[in-house]
Amino acid sequence: MQRFALIGAGFIGTVHAANLAADPDVDFAVVYDIDTARATALASKYGARAVTSLGEVFDPAAIDAVFIGSSTDTHAEHLRAAADAGLAVMVEKPIAPSLAEAHEVVAYVEKSGVPANLDFNRRYDRDHAALQRVVASGGVGDVELVQMSSRGPSLPPVEYLKVSGGQMRDQTVHFFDLLRWITAQDPVSVAVTGSALVDPSIASFGDVDTSVATLTLPSGALVQIDSVRRTGYGYDERIEVMGSTGLVESRRQRSGNVAVYQGDGILLDPLHAGWFERVQPTYAAALRAFVAALEADTPVPAPLRDGLAAQAIAEAATLALQSGLTETIRYRNLDWRPPRRPREPHRQ
Amino acid sequence: MQRFALIGAGFIGTVHAANLAADPDVDFAVVYDIDTARATALASKYGARAVTSLGEVFDPAAIDAVFIGSSTDTHAEHLRAAADAGLAVMVEKPIAPSLAEAHEVVAYVEKSGVPANLDFNRRYDRDHAALQRVVASGGVGDVELVQMSSRGPSLPPVEYLKVSGGQMRDQTVHFFDLLRWITAQDPVSVAVTGSALVDPSIASFGDVDTSVATLTLPSGALVQIDSVRRTGYGYDERIEVMGSTGLVESRRQRSGNVAVYQGDGILLDPLHAGWFERVQPTYAAALRAFVAALEADTPVPAPLRDGLAAQAIAEAATLALQSGLTETIRYRNLDWRPPRRPREPHRQ
Amino acid sequence: MQRFALIGAGFIGTVHAANLAADPDVDFAVVYDIDTARATALASKYGARAVTSLGEVFDPAAIDAVFIGSSTDTHAEHLRAAADAGLAVMVEKPIAPSLAEAHEVVAYVEKSGVPANLDFNRRYDRDHAALQRVVASGGVGDVELVQMSSRGPSLPPVEYLKVSGGQMRDQTVHFFDLLRWITAQDPVSVAVTGSALVDPSIASFGDVDTSVATLTLPSGALVQIDSVRRTGYGYDERIEVMGSTGLVESRRQRSGNVAVYQGDGILLDPLHAGWFERVQPTYAAALRAFVAALEADTPVPAPLRDGLAAQAIAEAATLALQSGLTETIRYRNLDWRPPRRPREPHRQ
Amino acid sequence: MQRFALIGAGFIGTVHAANLAADPDVDFAVVYDIDTARATALASKYGARAVTSLGEVFDPAAIDAVFIGSSTDTHAEHLRAAADAGLAVMVEKPIAPSLAEAHEVVAYVEKSGVPANLDFNRRYDRDHAALQRVVASGGVGDVELVQMSSRGPSLPPVEYLKVSGGQMRDQTVHFFDLLRWITAQDPVSVAVTGSALVDPSIASFGDVDTSVATLTLPSGALVQIDSVRRTGYGYDERIEVMGSTGLVESRRQRSGNVAVYQGDGILLDPLHAGWFERVQPTYAAALRAFVAALEADTPVPAPLRDGLAAQAIAEAATLALQSGLTETIRYRNLDWRPPRRPREPHRQ
The missing domain is CATH 3.30.360.10 (Dihydrodipicolinate Reductase; domain 2)
Known part of the structure; x- marks a missing residue:
């Protein structure tokens, strides 16, 4: 069972909340939003707790994983916080508005070793x-x-x-x-x-x-x-x-x-x-795959x-x-490897 | 090559005429219709000959096969004439308006041994x-x-x-x-x-x-x-x-x-x-199958x-x-056999 | 908000439970099943209360509506109990195994005046x-x-x-x-x-x-x-x-x-x-329509x-x-009226 | 009724021949091919005449229109001959292997004023x-x-x-x-x-x-x-x-x-x-449209x-x-006009 905190109670946050509540391996514990009333309303609907400080989100004692569903300009900051707290993290696209900043954040998070997953729901x-x-x-x-x-x-x-x-x-x-x-x-x-x-x-x-x-x-x-x-x-x-x-x-x-x-x-x-x-059904499936990986430690x-x-x-x-x-297309600095499976040389 | 006479130059007769003219193994020789002008017009379009007597249709010296495309009440009479003349025959459905008469005609034609085919074009x-x-x-x-x-x-x-x-x-x-x-x-x-x-x-x-x-x-x-x-x-x-x-x-x-x-x-x-x-393309295909059987003597x-x-x-x-x-459903007097392939007993 | 009790925690009961938990106008309060362990497991998943006596189901002080999802032979008994308690009721098909008994039950429930709805989910x-x-x-x-x-x-x-x-x-x-x-x-x-x-x-x-x-x-x-x-x-x-x-x-x-x-x-x-x-999505929609009728008193x-x-x-x-x-087909004793809209006489 | 000569008795020529024979406004008169035997076989199938000289093709006394279905490198020559003879002409694509030569031929044919049509059958x-x-x-x-x-x-x-x-x-x-x-x-x-x-x-x-x-x-x-x-x-x-x-x-x-x-x-x-x-049915339709234009003088x-x-x-x-x-894309020297209908300026 993974204890989840959700950041963001807007339109897409409510979608994530419903999926977190329904997932059999998730304990949907905490909701945070800069709009406190919105967080409270969403939390109460699913028996979660609305919190008003990010300290209660990035709290390894109470939380195993954070779902970042807030606005794009906050993703990088929350990703770093999750890495610092040693929490697993799932984040909406994109990682950061600029590619340069995204590179930095990814390097930072990878160094921490926390499981970090993009919500490529499609x-x-x-x-x-x-x-x-x-x-x-x-x-x-x-x-x-x-x-x-x-x-x-x-x-x-x-x-x-x-x-x-x-x-x-x-x-x-x-x-x-x-x-x-x-x-x-x-x-x-x-x-x-x-x-x-x-x-x-x-x-x-x-x-x-x-x-x-x-x-x-x-x-x-x-x-x-x-x-x-x-x-x-x-x-x-x-x-x-x-x-x-x-x-x-x-x-x-x-x-x-x-x-x-x-x-x-x-x-x-x-x-x-x-x-x-x-795309609605894809969000629950993407979450499911992340949670399954956490549960199986893969x-x-x-x-x-x-x-x-x-x-x-x-x-x-x-x-x-x-x-x-x-x-x-320049993937430089990425130390890139093909994403998933080896390719045979093109047949002659 | 089969020399064909066509009986009937109405709507469906014109369809048959075009197919007879286009079939590679058919010599479209003769058209008959009680409406002589109609027969002449159709014949001239395809280089066939319009005839005014049925004697020129059921003429084994000039004709190998007759296509009966005239009105339903004439089918039986023309089928018997084809049988008498020893000509192959293809006929529009039905054989005769009454089932009893149809039985008689079929018996008559079968006795003659001429190849006789229904235009089950569908x-x-x-x-x-x-x-x-x-x-x-x-x-x-x-x-x-x-x-x-x-x-x-x-x-x-x-x-x-x-x-x-x-x-x-x-x-x-x-x-x-x-x-x-x-x-x-x-x-x-x-x-x-x-x-x-x-x-x-x-x-x-x-x-x-x-x-x-x-x-x-x-x-x-x-x-x-x-x-x-x-x-x-x-x-x-x-x-x-x-x-x-x-x-x-x-x-x-x-x-x-x-x-x-x-x-x-x-x-x-x-x-x-x-x-x-x-259904238009089916007529040519049905004719083709009949002609192929005549050519192959099957x-x-x-x-x-x-x-x-x-x-x-x-x-x-x-x-x-x-x-x-x-x-x-009574198929009596038909000395019936299953139409094409043996059936295994129903599996238990 | 309608406080619901669910009777039956089998396969289809778990479907109803998920729908009751997700419906915005439902307070999913109570689960009853003759198999107590099954009821407890299902109730705990959705924050409902498992009860061991039908008295706690048919309790107008705590419950507004009962969803009967138990085996067919119990439907009639539970329908009568809901009528006696003055509770709204939704029931799986059929009302009763025999048409005669179904007639009796319907008459009984209709006399009580409680809103009673069949789960015609299709x-x-x-x-x-x-x-x-x-x-x-x-x-x-x-x-x-x-x-x-x-x-x-x-x-x-x-x-x-x-x-x-x-x-x-x-x-x-x-x-x-x-x-x-x-x-x-x-x-x-x-x-x-x-x-x-x-x-x-x-x-x-x-x-x-x-x-x-x-x-x-x-x-x-x-x-x-x-x-x-x-x-x-x-x-x-x-x-x-x-x-x-x-x-x-x-x-x-x-x-x-x-x-x-x-x-x-x-x-x-x-x-x-x-x-x-x-048919899975139909169950939630059928429940939704029943709850909406209760909320709107229609x-x-x-x-x-x-x-x-x-x-x-x-x-x-x-x-x-x-x-x-x-x-x-004999609908006698039903005092029947066409189900929904008047028909014009068939046009001549 | 348009008297047609067909140049080319190869694969696509046989398609054109069948369409010429079936078109109600066409008198399919003449077939020419450098392979004389091929021309004879095709002509005999449709009651046309096989000719061995192009003089018999481009003969205004006997022919109204020429269908050029021969190999690409001969199109230009035959187009010029049709223009010289004052015959209508329909030609397979392309006009000529090189765009420069095609320009010249089109100018030549346009100057003659004969109706000249490309077989854009698609x-x-x-x-x-x-x-x-x-x-x-x-x-x-x-x-x-x-x-x-x-x-x-x-x-x-x-x-x-x-x-x-x-x-x-x-x-x-x-x-x-x-x-x-x-x-x-x-x-x-x-x-x-x-x-x-x-x-x-x-x-x-x-x-x-x-x-x-x-x-x-x-x-x-x-x-x-x-x-x-x-x-x-x-x-x-x-x-x-x-x-x-x-x-x-x-x-x-x-x-x-x-x-x-x-x-x-x-x-x-x-x-x-x-x-x-x-594409087979398109050839007859393309021919039909050309013949209809000739008949209507449009x-x-x-x-x-x-x-x-x-x-x-x-x-x-x-x-x-x-x-x-x-x-x-350079359409120069074409004195180009939009092909068919005026366009309104793009809406703002």
């Missing part, structure tokens, strides 16, 4: 996970072409976009991680073309709302990722991996499985209205370092969008 | 044929449940329905044949429930426009066939066969493969507007006797609709 | 519910043909089947309720044909494992329900309703949305392995009487299976 | 055409993102590839035309990344077998086209167009519509085995100039593949 999407298993087991042969669509239903507020770091760092970064995880390869280069089609004012601060990225894998395989901020037809996420012997596709998910037949066509249920409808499923790699790709992609050139 | 539907192969090869194990939907888009004229013999004889009969062909079993009993929902006036002459039939196969397997005269959403034909190890389905066919995604749903192309859009694929069996089921179904009881 | 299937809304809103016009498939993946133990009351009462009864709910009509007659194909020994106690039922609605519309105990390919549940202007289908649900393309075909994820995978969504109607159809269907005849 | 794909109509009618709003997949089942012989001009000119060019036709925009720039994954020896002559192209439209909309020589799972062609209000997709086409349900998955029919299975549907534009894009794409840079 890896736990039922269908993406099945696709990854097909690819990893050789079900489509050697990977040759990967296509990913990341398309949100509606434009976030421009005020949010201004401070988001840009589409590559804010949106596409999730798919850079999925790409590494699915192919077990680190892409070597990236080119990006983008436009501000939905709201041209986005261009005024150097960002885009519609973009296509092309990446190359060490094996020569090619990758296309399209990122769209506003579809008009719902949340559209899709992955396909073509290999030397077949293709596997994690298809668009509809919100239901009803069909109405009329003379002018057959109307199926639309895609999910928003991203949360699709390596965490998504070490912080994986986040550095995704972030490095996002940095190169941001540069490529500005330069109009194909940019090499 | 057996050549691309998807139904694939389903039949799956079933015949044991791909779903022993058949346990069969479901068939036969649904036309719009009500035929009531004047037509009055003389059609009723829904079982006119519409469902095609599926009685498909059932025998797919399962290689002759159903033993049938019950039918029906209503005149589309046009209550149909009830005044004892017919229905919407019905469900339940049949039992010798193995104990169950069959459901629904027959609908007017769907309002296009031509809807579907077959599924559940066996002891799996299920195979010949799905509804859409008229295209385009999808439009909007916020309120995903609109697929509708089903075919009419039956002809779905048994014809759908001997007339198969038509008697389907007609016998339709008679019992018509009786069942009237009686409200489960009726035994 | 009505809360996401897709079936959407289909029902399409039908109720006239989206397919007047109902003309209904088809339902109820197919379990594997044969239950024969020992269970022997005491189950037969396929109609045990399995098909759920679809008799769905039929009434979807069409807002009470069927007038039923005919059933069945076979013991999976395990012929089932025939020795008068039951079947594969059956097709044909029902007629007051409007003349026709209904087909097939019930299968063992598919070999997973849990297969499907409903389609054809009306005068279109068709709506609640499709087979697959366990995932992944496709693998190979040269010999495209492999999609299979259907759910078992019934529970499909009529319960599925009054006990609805269960009598489904049970009456199952009785007639059982008789029809034995007699081989079309049986009239 | 525009007549049933589903692509429906997609184009949806886009053109504003059914998805302003185009923002286009994705096309062009994937053949198996690698053509390396000997063929060596002289093919490269993947962009040989394969992707068809989709450059579809792109212009669907969006009614001429792309302004193109970047291409490619690899020789299937057969590394292809790299030795500067070609690739797997590539992704990114194009930008004048409106800022983005385009992705992937081109694959060998899939391992059949012929895979797919187009989707995302606009400001929705998305339209011309889906992968399967070779049949049968599904087999087993415990481990649902097996659908594979994609078509080859490209011809998908502009031809696909003037030669459209071929120049597609070829200009392919040249820029070939350059981009070599340079690794985004290349501007």
